[in-house]
Each structure stands twice: as structure tokens, then as C-alpha cells.
Amino acid sequence: MAVYSGLPRRSFLQALALASAGIVGSGALSRSGRLLGQALPAGPGDPEIPNEEVARIYRERFGGRPITRAHVQLDMPAVAEDGRIVPVIIESDLPMTSERYVKGIHLIVDHNPDPHVAGFYLTPAAGQVSISTRIKMKRSTWVRAILETSTGELWADYTKVLVTLNGCG
Amino acid sequence: MGHQVGEARIRVPDRIVKGEIITVNSIISHPMDTGFFRTKDGDPIPAYFINDVVITYGGDEVARFEWTSGISRDPVVSFSLRADREAPLTMRWKDNKGGVYTQSVDIAFTAA
Numbered sequence: 203m204a205v206y207s208g209l210p211r212r213s214f215l216q217a218l219a220l221a222s223a224g225i226v227g228s229g230a231l232s233r234s235g236r237l238l239g240q241a242l243p244a245g246p247g248d249p250e251i252p253n254e255e256v257a258r259i260y261r262e263r264f265g266g267r268p269i270t271r272a273h274v275q276l277d278m279p280a281v282a283e284d285g286r287i288v289p290v291i292i293e294s295d296l297p298m299t300s301e302r303y304v305k306g307i308h309l310i311v312d313h314n315p316d317p318h319v320a321g322f323y324l325t326p327a328a329g330q331v332s333i334s335t336r337i338k339m340k341r342s343t344w345v346r347a348i349l350e351t352s353t354g355e356l357w358a359d360y361t362k363v364l365v366t367l368n369g370c371g
Numbered sequence: 372m373g374h375q376v377g378e379a380r381i382r383v384p385d386r387i388v389k390g391e392i393i394t395v396n397s398i399i400s401h402p403m404d405t406g407f408f409r410t411k412d413g414d415p416i417p418a419y420f421i422n423d424v425v426i427t428y429g430g431d432e433v434a435r436f437e438w439t440s441g442i443s444r445d446p447v448v449s450f451s452l453r454a455d456r457e458a459p460l461t462m463r464w465k466d467n468k469g470g471v472y473t474q475s476v477d478i479a480f481t482a483a
Contacts (some may be wrong), residue, residue, distance in 0.1 A: 298453075323434060332451045338442070370405060
């Protein structure tokens, strides 16, 4: 917890609350439930659309189709000390066969200047969905990994990341 | 990294058995400037970032990535590939100023 020592008490408590929520939210039970494809009921864990930029991305890229929180695992640190370099791992148990495969992965950071940080477009040659990279984050926010299959289904995972140093300027 | 812009490396496992799914690791040297920062003298630093990555395996396009300046400086990306034939794996990175950078590795099998 030494990383918080320079912060005011309120920031510390917020950080602690967010970090705890992150630990609970990424618990083994909820993870395995998601990977098994059991759609979790929409609840306080599913983030609202926060701004017009993200709304536009949803309109243009997903056309208002339903997005279900299952089959995707978005792994990021609960607390990112340096917003310039935040590791991201996206995995899925969805099949990668010529009949049915994940054709696109959209990585969205709600409060970045350009929220659609990256799109990863795959073919069955990938064998499985496993992507890792490093991104910039301006401030604490929800991050979304939304997968589109070749048959048009949309699957997602969301995680909230606390950022202590702005990585976007 | 302090390397020249566009210097890139791709790493695949030393031992690959035909048909297995391998992890491909890559890194390329690039500033990935957002356009939001200024120099110490107050001059704006223009946006300069890789926005397109194409991966081919034996000449077939197997993946394509659409990037923004939201990817960190000196971009790393790892992805899966089913190694079903001995062929070159090539990555081509393009940036918003017309820079094009390529790197290849040979996918070769070891006896099982």
C-alpha cells in the first residue's frame, strides 16, 4: 500500500474502494461463470455509456445490437500507477473455426481523448483469442473489450482501472 | 528503447510442433505521439503514431490491427497463431506519416 502514501486521505480511500471492487469483480467464481457463457444479469457491474464519443462508437460499430457480458476475459491491473503504460490482456473461449470465429476485438477506454484505442481483426488462423498489449490511460475509468463473431454476436468484458498518473497529456 | 524508429523484433518459440497454437511476441520502436504534448520550449509535438498493423503467414493475411496513439510508446503486441505450415510470418506496421516498417520470422517445425 506504500504507493498511496503521497495521496490525500480521500484519494487513498477511493483508491482502496476501487481496488477492493476490482478484486471482488475479478474473483475466480465470476470469471469462470463468464467463460462458461452464463450471461450475468445486468447490474451495477455493467457500465453505462458515459459520453457521446462512446455512444458514437457503439452506434457505428455495433449498430445497437445487444452485447452480453460472457466468453471474454479482460485482464488489467486494478490500479495503474503510470497511465502511459497500462498492460492489457484479452482472452476468450469462443471457437476459432472457419464456420465460426471471433473476427474483431474492440478495446474502448471510456474517458480517453480517443476512446476506441484499438481494434484487433482476426481470422481462424489465430487458433484462439489471446491478445496482449500496453495502452495509455488519461484517468480512472471503465475499460471495455467487445468481441464480434463472424456470425454477428457481440460478447464483452468490462473492468474499472484506477489511474494515478495521466498517460495522455 | 532509444532505437531507430521502426526497428522491430518478432519472437516465436524455439521449438514448434506442427499444428500447435503458438504465441507471437512483437515490439517496434516508435514514439506514438498523441499530439497533446508540447516540447520544453512550448512547441506542440504533432501526432505521430502507428495506425495499421498487418500480419501475413505464408502470404495470407491472418490478422490486422487498427491502432491509435492510445497504444503505448514502443508498441508491444502478442497474439496467437496456429502453426500449421512452415512459412514466413511477416508483420507490417504503418504510421500516420506514411512510414512503413516490416519484420519477418520463419515458422519452422522441430521433430515431435
